[in-house]
Amino acid sequence: MPTRILIPSGVLCLGFDHIALARGVANRPDLIAIDGGSTDSGPASLGAGQSKYARSVTKSEWRELMLARAEAGVPLVIGTAGTCGADACVDWMYEITVEIAAELGQSLRIARLYSGQPTARVAKAMQEGRIRRLFPAPEISAETLAQMTNIVALAGAEQIQAAINTGADIIIAGRTTDTAIIAALPLLRGDHAGGAWHGAKVAECGALCSTNPTSGVIQVDFDESGFTIEPLAEGAQCTPHSVSAHMLYENSDPFILYEPGGHLDVTKTRYQALDARRVRATGSEWVPGRYTVKLEGARHAGYQTTLISVLRDAHYVANAQTWADKLHGFLDALISKRMGIASDSYDLDFRLIGINSALGAMENRQGSPVEVGVLLIITAETQALASEIGKLANPHMLHYPLTENEELPTFAFPYSPAQSDRGALYEFGLNHVMELDDPMSAFRLEVTEVPA
Amino acid sequence: MTKAAEIAHKIRSKNAGPFWVTVDVFCGTPAAYTRLTTDLTTETVAALYHQPSQSLKRFEIPDLHVIKFSFPRPVVQGNRKDRDMHGAQWATLLAELDL
Numbered sequence A: 001m002p003t004r005i006l007i008p009s010g011v012l013c014l015g016f017d018h019i020a021l022a023r024g025v026a027n028r029p030d031l032i033a034i035d036g037g038s039t040d041s042g043p044a045s046l047g048a049g050q051s052k053y054a055r056s057v058t059k060s061e062w063r064e065l066m067l068a069r070a071e072a073g074v075p076l077v078i079g080t081a082g083t084c085g086a087d088a089c090v091d092w093m094y095e096i097t098v099e100i101a102a103e104l105g106q107s108l109r110i111a112r113l114y115s116g117q118p119t120a121r122v123a124k125a126m127q128e129g130r131i132r133r134l135f136p137a138p139e140i141s142a143e144t145l146a147q148m149t150n151i152v153a154l155a156g157a158e159q160i161q162a163a164i165n166t167g168a169d170i171i172i173a174g175r176t177t178d179t180a181i182i183a184a185l186p187l188l189r190g191d192h193a194g195g196a197w198h199g200a201k202v203a204e205c206g207a208l209c210s211t212n213p214t215s216g217v218i219q220v221d222f223d224e225s226g227f228t229i230e231p232l233a234e235g236a237q238c239t240p241h242s243v244s245a246h247m248l249y250e251n252s253d254p255f256i257l258y259e260p261g262g263h264l265d266v267t268k269t270r271y272q273a274l275d276a277r278r279v280r281a282t283g284s285e286w287v288p289g290r291y292t293v294k295l296e297g298a299r300h301a302g303y304q305t306t307l308i309s310v311l312r313d314a315h316y317v318a319n320a321q322t323w324a325d326k327l328h329g330f331l332d333a334l335i336s337k338r339m340g341i342a343s344d345s346y347d348l349d350f351r352l353i354g355i356n357s358a359l360g361a362m363e364n365r366q367g368s369p370v371e372v373g374v375l376l377i378i379t380a381e382t383q384a385l386a387s388e389i390g391k392l393a394n395p396h397m398l399h400y401p402l403t404e405n406e407e408l409p410t411f412a413f414p415y416s417p418a419q420s421d422r423g424a425l426y427e428f429g430l431n432h433v434m435e436l437d438d439p440m441s442a443f444r445l446e447v448t449e450v451p452a
Numbered sequence B: 001m002t003k004a005a006e007i008a009h010k011i012r013s014k015n016a017g018p019f020w021v022t023v024d025v026f027c028g029t030p031a032a033y034t035r036l037t038t039d040l041t042t043e044t045v046a047a048l049y050h051q052p053s054q055s056l057k058r059f060e061i062p063d064l065h066v067i068k069f070s071f072p073r074p075v076v077q078g079n080r081k082d083r084d085m086h087g088a089q090w091a092t093l094l095a096e097l098d099l
Helices: A018-026 A044-048 A055-072 A087-104 A119-127 A142-147 A157-164 A180-188 A193-203 A240-248 A314-318 A320-339 A383-399 B030-039 B042-048 B088-095
Strands: A003-007 A031-037 A076-083 A108-114 A131-133 A148-153 A170-173 A218-222 A226-231 A256-259 A262-265 A270-273 A279-282 A285-288 A292-311 A346-353 A372-380 A419-428 A432-435 A444-450 B010-015 B020-026 B057-061 B066-072
Touching (some): A018 A055, A031 A055, A031 A087, A044 A148, A044 A292, A076 A087, A087 A108, A119 A131, A119 A142, A157 A180, A180 A193, A193 A240, A193 A256, A193 A285, A240 A270, A292 A383, A314 A320, A320 A372, A320 A383, A346 A383
Parallel strands (some): A003 A031, A108 A170
Antiparallel strands (some): A003 A218, A108 A444, A131 A432, A262 A285, A292 A372, A346 A372, B057 B066
16 A cells, blocks of 8 residues: 655754645655654763753654644654663653643654663573674673663564554654664555665655755655655755665665665665656565664763863974873873872873864874864763863863973963863663564553543 | 865765764766776775775765775774764765875
């Protein structure tokens, strides 16, 4: 059965074209799907179980989508709610939804899909040989699993289908694959499987697959042999090139995409321009495989304090690396002398902004910058210790001389106090998949009736 | 000397998940594609990113005039020693490569 999915944008909080959204609703979609996050911005969101986006923006955009849902009379699905899809983020999104529902006087059935994995479940799966490494994967053990503050599994189409089958008006899903929220309904209705996953992959970043990437709104029609994609903003176009090129994006292999229960292969896909704005794709293949879900986990990796000192004096700019190296040695000695702690209980990392701070050892260009920003990143086991080292480093980041017999230099501190406590540092600790006999065995569905 | 960016239409890089970086070279024309597939050897690109050649995945997509390189991140995204959270500045090394 042909299925029409409306995708308002690549991620909630990125904004969308309001007129295009209204056009999408008028086109009578079968479901509205939007992504709520990914690992794009790093491990902090998953580590802390918090959204990286502002609550105000989340609420304001979600309200618009809830109004669009009410008008269309179809389910609204958000995947990877609250950036990382941890259970706490699903609850955060649920709280916002209930708040808006009360303000709008909407009565709703809300399904929450939880993707959080208790350490014990993953440890048991490891004992049973159901955890497989992807490449490259960090070593894991029961001990390292216990260090994770959050572990999530990426839900696929099956778990979203289970949520759809509850008859929910709104589905707030924890971590899912970016594609699953779009592919679930077409697959449920028997549309072409290769087309469902491929169309979902192309549309998951919203209008990024079109000539007007910031306009957001995309509509995909799925059917028995493929999909047709159309951007809804005025003047935006999808071309065979823009659509086929999207498989390259944030994907290490441009032809293959792994999902729970198999993989998509677009090697033989044919792309056809239906007109100036619509593209049809056929021939994408879905290759069934073992039912595995990818795991993501983040663990505490200490606490950080940072300082920035700006060198403008030409002599110091020319010798910035030497200055930082000497200062590093000086601070190590001072920390040992004054604080009496071993050098392996903290880390000092100097980044020379203007020299090689983005690329480090890979940098192969040299220039003559006007000034150099010296960013000192201190990592230690506790915030108190990192902060104490920051205070110890402070006067030397300001005054450390290149030579002994010169007048004390004073560099530029951009603010006072010069040191900033960054809080906890998190690291990704899993690049593994977990095999499941029953797709729902690692996920939990909760359905709530919210009266107006 | 000509830089790769002067021949290609666009060169971009981005993480492909926290453990990989991928670099896409959009050549733009068949002529640029022919030239760049020849000049951007696996060894040259691997050396640029301090990778062993066997770690570098190379894809040539003639229909799109695209060459794509993917390799494991030497530092996992967001780890203490990471310098570019999104891996998007890595493209500059390839863009500035003298051919």
